[in-house]
Amino acid sequence: MGNGPVTDHRILWGVGTSRTLRALWILAELDLPYEHRRITSRSGETHTPEYTLLNPGQKIPALQEGDFVLTESAAIVNYLAGKHGAAKNLCPPSDPRLRARYDQWCFFCMMELDANTLYVIRKHEDLHALYGEAPAALLAARDGFSRQAVAAVARLKNGGSCAPFVMGEQFSGADILFTTCLTGAIRRNIELPRELHEYLARTTARAAYQRALAANQRP
Ligand SMILES: N[C@@H](CCC(=O)N[C@@H](CS)C(=O)NCC(=O)O)C(=O)O
Incomplete structure (x- = not known):
């Protein structure tokens, strides 16, 4: 490699x-x-x-x-x-602070939303036969996702009205990560703030998202 x-x-x-x-x-x-x-x-x-x-x-x-x-x-x-x-x-930003902000969103998605919460739910709900029952961990994960969703809205608003995408006006790779975490939460019946449904309406309407969904169908 x-x-x-x-x-x-x-x-x-x-x-x-x-x-x-x-x-x-x-x-x-x-x-x-x-x-x-x-x-x-x-x-x-x-x-x-x-x-x-x-x-x-x-x-x-x-x-x-x-x-x-x-x-x-x-x-x-x-x-x-x-x-x-x-x-x-679609290049991640090169300015150090913008890049740091972009990384913040990416790591937030992968850690706070994906690994810490969604994957915990998957393991102890759908795959409980493999990973064991863990009701307290499940509750904490669901609650954790909801809290982080509220935090994400505050960041999107940044004191004003919601930005269309996580980095502002421009769609980026961080939106791919954020969107797939949010749709994962919806599939698990986690309620999301209205602003995140509006955000999802923008990102999932993209032609590339629709093409990717079609390509991602399990055989
Ligand atoms: N952090 C990894 C997670 C990848 C992952 O957990 N993939 C699972 C499916 S969602 C997998 O391939 N599991 C192996 C298997 O089940 O055979 C990523 O984001 O790519």
Whole structure:
């Protein structure tokens, strides 16, 4: 893995999860060609020797470009946006403070919304047979998501009216992460503030989101 031979052949591994949707969405926003290897989670397909060589973590999504392999959905979004986003104004900002703000949103989504809350709910609700019943952890996770959603609205408003996107007027990769966390919460019957439904109406109306949703259908 690393600085191997330059290759145009791009492979996206994985389908059917909110994390694979993030990768498919940025590919659609950027109109990039790719081969889609539609392996699914909890099917054994992430545990084959071939895939384990690519991603020892045995999770999807993974992006492969020759001998360069990248995992973590947020890293894939930001890599592709940074590499190919100039023409569409999708590069993460280069100004240090704007970049810090962008990173703040990305880490907030991945930690506070995804890992700390949504994934806890998934593990102890849908997958309780594997991870065990944990009613107190479930309650705390649901409550935690709701509190962080309120905090997100305050940041979007920043003392005024709600910005259309997390970085202001311009849609960015951070909106891909935020949107997929919010839709994940809705699927789990977590109530969201009105402002976040209005925000979702903007982001999910994008043609690229609709194309990514179609590409993310489980086989
Ligand atoms: N932090 C990772 C999480 C990836 C992840 O947890 N993927 C799950 C599905 S959502 C997976 O592939 N699990 C392996 C399996 O179930 O076989 C990311 O954002 O990419």
